[in-house]
Amino acid sequence: MKASTNPSPKRKSPSQQIDAIIKEPGDWRGKKLSQLRALIKKADPAVVEEVKWKKPSKPMGVPVWSHNGIICIADTLKSAVRLTFPKGAQMKDPKKLFNTRLESNTVRAINFHEGDTVDDAALKALILDAVGLNTPKERKR
Numbered sequence: 303m304k305a306s307t308n309p310s311p312k313r314k315s316p317s318q319q320i321d322a323i324i325k326e327p328g329d330w331r332g333k334k335l336s337q338l339r340a341l342i343k344k345a346d347p348a349v350v351e352e353v354k355w356k357k358p359s360k361p362m363g364v365p366v367w368s369h370n371g372i373i374c375i376a377d378t379l380k381s382a383v384r385l386t387f388p389k390g391a392q393m394k395d396p397k398k399l400f401n402t403r404l405e406s407n408t409v410r411a412i413n414f415h416e417g418d419t420v421d422d423a424a425l426k427a428l429i430l431d432a433v434g435l436n437t438p439k440e441r442k443r
Contacts, residue, residue, distance in 0.1 A: 319353040320365045327378055330416045334383045335365070335376055338414070341422055342367050342374065345429040349373065371436035373429060382413040393431045397424035 314322070320339065324332045343349055346369055353363035365376040377384045387393060390400060390410025399421065400410040414420065 316351045316353050319363065320351055323353070323362050323365055323378070326362060331378050331383050334414050335378060337420060338376065338383065338385060339365070341420065341425055342429055345426040346373070346433050369433045369436055373432040373436065382415050384411050384413050386411040387428065387432055389432060389435045392435055393428060395428065397421055399424055399428060
């Protein structure tokens with residue numbers, strides 16, 4: 303199910319809200335988040351963009367990409383852009399992209415720092431693996 307593309311004039315669509323979150327830091331973090339967003343959408347054209355968890359410490363909310371459940375969450379930190387995969391501990395990571403939250407029993411995350419390059423193919427594989435974990439499997443009879 304796609305998010306509405308015609309929000310009421312006073313409400314911004316999730317895509318417009320993510321555009322604002324990308325612009326907000328005004329530095330390399332916005333550019334990195336924009337790059338990651340484009341890669342997520344390219345890897346899974348059926349992905350749904352959402353903004354969740356608006357609170358006083360994050361009034362704009364947090365960008366979330368879903369496909370039959372959350373695939374990944376983006377967070378702009380002081381010195382990094384973090385992509386968190388809620389089912390990361392179940393995912394295959396042959397290129398060892400996960401570099402934080404490694405002690406968690408469920409999630410894994412990748413911190414991207416200024417100047418870091420993104421291994422597009424490896425990240426795309428992670429995104430597709432996350433989609434696969436959210437997709438119900440056909441039961442064999």
